[in-house]
Amino acid sequence: xxxxxxxxxxxxxxxxxxxxxxxxxxxxxxxxxxxxxxxxxxxxxxxxxxxxxxxxxxxxxxxxxxxxxxxxxxxxxxxxxxxxxxxxxxxxxxxxxxxxxxxxxxxxxxxxxxxxxxxxxxxxxxxxxxxxxxx
Numbered sequence: 001x002x003x004x005x006x007x008x009x010x011x012x013x014x015x016x017x018x019x020x021x022x023x024x025x026x027x028x029x030x031x032x033x034x035x036x037x038x039x040x041x042x043x044x045x046x047x048x049x050x051x052x053x054x055x056x057x058x059x060x061x062x063x064x065x066x067x068x069x070x071x072x073x074x075x076x077x078x079x080x081x082x083x084x085x086x087x088x089x090x091x092x093x094x095x096x097x098x099x100x101x102x103x104x105x106x107x108x109x110x111x112x113x114x115x116x117x118x119x120x121x122x123x124x125x126x127x128x129x130x131x132x133x134x135x
Contacts, residue, residue, distance in 0.1 A: 021084055033074070034067070035066060037067050046110060047110050050129060053129040057114070065094075104134035
């Protein structure tokens with residue numbers, strides 16, 4: 001794949017990711033077909049990077065990790081294009097299968113968990129951590 005094609009594919013991915021985050025503080029079941037997974041060691045490294053940029057701390061070990069198998073996004077409620085979901089009610093992060101190794105998406109959901117907020121405050125998602133999280 002040429003350099004222009006890679007840049008175009010990355011731009012399309014980032015646009016897709018920007019519209020496909022779901023976070024909830026409401027009690028909700030896990031997304032359909034979610035499968036439990038152990039977090040790869042790199043997730044904890046990324047967690048510490050997010051703690052550093054945000055100036056906040058969180059308990060990485062308290063998070064339960066899941067992924068939804070398949071080639072694309074998953075459905076949560078009426079939103080059919082979710083690639084990452086943090087749920088405070090069950091201390092979990094669920095990722096689309098293809099997003100499990102995509103650091104900006106994982107760190108984005110980790111930032112929700114560290115902040116314990118479902119919204120996207122610009123102070124954190126753009127100013128402080130925008131260079132390392134999908135937004």
